[in-house]
Amino acid sequence: MLIPATRIAQVTIAAALLGNTPLLAADPLPSWKETPLKQSLIEFVTKVTKEDSPDYVPPAERIAAFDNDGTLCSEQPMYTQFIFGQDKVKEQAAAHPEWKEKQPFKAALEDDIASIGESEVKGLTAIVAGTHVGRTTEELQKSVNDWLATAQHPTLKRPYTELVYQPMLELLSYLRANEFKTYIVTGSAVEFLRAWAERVYGIPPERIIGSNVETAVVVKDGVARIEIADGVAFANNKSGKALLIDRVIGRKPILVFGNSDGDLDMMRLAAGAKNHWAGIVHHTDGEREFAYDSESLFGRLKAGLTDAEKNGWHVVDMKNDWLTVFPPAKQ
Amino acid sequence: MLIPATRIAQVTIAAALLGNTPLLAADPLPSWKETPLKQSLIEFVTKVTKEDSPDYVPPAERIAAFDNDGTLCSEQPMYTQFIFGQDKVKEQAAAHPEWKEKQPFKAALEDDIASIGESEVKGLTAIVAGTHVGRTTEELQKSVNDWLATAQHPTLKRPYTELVYQPMLELLSYLRANEFKTYIVTGSAVEFLRAWAERVYGIPPERIIGSNVETAVVVKDGVARIEIADGVAFANNKSGKALLIDRVIGRKPILVFGNSDGDLDMMRLAAGAKNHWAGIVHHTDGEREFAYDSESLFGRLKAGLTDAEKNGWHVVDMKNDWLTVFPPAKQ
Numbered sequence: 251m252l253i254p255a256t257r258i259a260q261v262t263i264a265a266a267l268l269g270n271t272p273l274l275a276a277d278p279l280p281s282w283k284e285t286p287l288k289q290s291l292i293e294f295v296t297k298v299t300k301e302d303s304p305d306y307v308p309p310a311e312r313i314a315a316f317d318n319d320g321t322l323c324s325e326q327p328m329y330t331q332f333i334f335g336q337d338k339v340k341e342q343a344a345a346h347p348e349w350k351e352k353q354p355f356k357a358a359l360e361d362d363i364a365s366i367g368e369s370e371v372k373g374l375t376a377i378v379a380g381t382h383v384g385r386t387t388e389e390l391q392k393s394v395n396d397w398l399a400t401a402q403h404p405t406l407k408r409p410y411t412e413l414v415y416q417p418m419l420e421l422l423s424y425l426r427a428n429e430f431k432t433y434i435v436t437g438s439a440v441e442f443l444r445a446w447a448e449r450v451y452g453i454p455p456e457r458i459i460g461s462n463v464e465t466a467v468v469v470k471d472g473v474a475r476i477e478i479a480d481g482v483a484f485a486n487n488k489s490g491k492a493l494l495i496d497r498v499i500g501r502k503p504i505l506v507f508g509n510s511d512g513d514l515d516m517m518r519l520a521a522g523a524k525n526h527w528a529g530i531v532h533h534t535d536g537e538r539e540f541a542y543d544s545e546s547l548f549g550r551l552k553a554g555l556t557d558a559e560k561n562g563w564h565v566v567d568m569k570n571d572w573l574t575v576f577p578p579a580k581q
Numbered sequence: 582m583l584i585p586a587t588r589i590a591q592v593t594i595a596a597a598l599l600g601n602t603p604l605l606a607a608d609p610l611p612s613w614k615e616t617p618l619k620q621s622l623i624e625f626v627t628k629v630t631k632e633d634s635p636d637y638v639p640p641a642e643r644i645a646a647f648d649n650d651g652t653l654c655s656e657q658p659m660y661t662q663f664i665f666g667q668d669k670v671k672e673q674a675a676a677h678p679e680w681k682e683k684q685p686f687k688a689a690l691e692d693d694i695a696s697i698g699e700s701e702v703k704g705l706t707a708i709v710a711g712t713h714v715g716r717t718t719e720e721l722q723k724s725v726n727d728w729l730a731t732a733q734h735p736t737l738k739r740p741y742t743e744l745v746y747q748p749m750l751e752l753l754s755y756l757r758a759n760e761f762k763t764y765i766v767t768g769s770a771v772e773f774l775r776a777w778a779e780r781v782y783g784i785p786p787e788r789i790i791g792s793n794v795e796t797a798v799v800v801k802d803g804v805a806r807i808e809i810a811d812g813v814a815f816a817n818n819k820s821g822k823a824l825l826i827d828r829v830i831g832r833k834p835i836l837v838f839g840n841s842d843g844d845l846d847m848m849r850l851a852a853g854a855k856n857h858w859a860g861i862v863h864h865t866d867g868e869r870e871f872a873y874d875s876e877s878l879f880g881r882l883k884a885g886l887t888d889a890e891k892n893g894w895h896v897v898d899m900k901n902d903w904l905t906v907f908p909p910a911k912q
Contacts, residue, residue: 387831465827469846472891
């Protein structure tokens with residue numbers, strides 16, 4: 251097997267560091283290469299957490315907001331939530347002949363990825379709702395976990411919960427160790443993330459902000475169930491992400507990470523905080539993951555690249571900033 | 582000045598306890614009389630926090646949800662948010678001649694309390710939005726605090742932030758000391774509560790769940806402002822409270838406190854948890870506060886009383902369960 255140049259570079263850096271720095275053992279971000287980007291991240295966290303720093307931010311205000319698909323985990327060839335939803339549509343198709351003519355179900359049945367892309371977050375949420383009508387939001391989470399237990403990524407051949415980015419797992423832990431509150435702000439339905447975000451990312455349900463399937467309260471024997479209805483209560487994308495952070499958290503995030511133009515308003519919201527750091531994951535690594543940006547159907551990144559410099563957005567070059575992409579496979 | 586019987590009783594109890602129990606010094610709820618209700622509350626908190634108890638609930642799942650008006654603070658002669666909104670409508674009336682014919686503004690201008698009551702949460706939220714169009718959600722909070730700094734309750738003659746219930750302040754602290762996450766779930770706009778809930782109740786902005794004024798993202802010089810628009814994005818009342826707890830928190834509360842029939846679905850939601858405790862504040866104290874229930878325009882409590890026993894809801898009799906109602910006046 252050939253050893254890629256980046257691998258040689260990382261060994262060289264590690265060897266160099268081993269010789270003379272006791273800091274290596276305490277490196278909170280071991281999967282990040284020693285680049286200016288990593289340095290900038292650590293400098294930011296250090297200055298906002300140091301009590302005698304002019305940039306000090308009290309723990310209550312240390313809000314970090316992360317997009318999910320493409321930022322914390324792989325989103326190609328399409329969002330994981332959609333692959334789940336499409337499987338459910340196909341499973342239930344016989345009982346729903348009307349779906350043959352009804353979007354976005356029709357597109358899911360016909361593998362019409364372009365139409366799915368066009369339906370955006372609202373369409374994807376409608377599929378999750380429509381395939382779980384009458385079930386509770388807890389039952390939806392169980393449905394997601396049952397699916398995740400056996401589903402495999404079509405080309406990477408691993409469970410989706412393992413296709414999360416190791417450098418970002420380290421960043422989430424590092425931030426929490428520094429008393430940041432780590433939030434996910436996603437276009438997926440909150441239940442889709444809540445099903446697995448706590449065990450995979452360490453992020454509890456109340457720190458997942460996302461789209462909402464329509465729900466209704468059904469009372470039986472004095473107990474209220476929250477049942478899913480056939481519709482979308484809130485589609486969370488683009489400017490919706492900034493709106494929803496304001497509604498749900500009520501504070502500006504001071505650290506934001508995204509990967510597509512749909513995440514830029516979150517970064518612009520953070521720009522109103524006294525201190526902030528905003529990062530964009532640029533998918534440049536077609537060998538270890540996928541390489542895409544301005545022409546992609548999912549996770550399109552265009553303005554995020556052209557406007558990065560003038561806005562001070564830090565662009566992570568996956569290929570050159572990350573030593574490792576995914577965590578080791580579980581047994 | 583006459584000493585009421587309840588006051589004599591409390592002195593007697595205190596004297597009796599002083600003699601032989603070291604527990605008094607550690608009483609976490611000193612403003613609650615030694616009644617079965619207080620005992621039940623403490624027993625519940627003890628059993629869910631004791632690791633070897635069969636009823637143990639891990640800290641992450643210790644969600645406590647409180648209604649605000651009438652549960653944590655006075656709501657008569659009407660909700661504080663409405664008194665604020667009405668003042669703002671009257672202040673701005675000259676610039677808005679259309680309000681003379683437009684509800685709910687017309688009702689606010691004419692002191693038409695019955696129509697205001699009928700407009701429900703949606704009307705009250707519309708007033709807050711309509712009087713702050715174009716301002717940011719942070720500016721709305723400042724507007725609330727500027728008003729609170731001088732506003733006084735019409736009959737109790739104290740600032741509204743002092744008309745909070747001392748026994749509930751103690752309960753909030755007691756729950757947090759036992760690693761509960763204390764949330765407010767209110768019909769008021771989240772910004773109205775966020776303006777003062779942290780300094781008065783110790784509840785941070787992300788633990789306020791409520792109604793939402795309509796907002797829009799406005800980007801200027803790379804910075805996103807969240808500006809208020811003339812409308813209501815979500816009116817949070819009745820079954821909405823249970824829906825929103827599910828959407829925002831994603832876990833069932835295990836302790837719920839309300840005071841009106843609008844809070845019952847929250848209690849029914851808690852009833853689906855393995856362990857839960859649900860309380861209703863019954864306003865029985867016309868001398869120290871207000872006495873009202875099934876016929877009140879604000880905070881109507883009818884089914885909450887008739888169905889309490891069969892549902893196991895604990896009804897707090899303000900007059901007989903609380904030693905003190907309000908905290909001492911600030912200088």
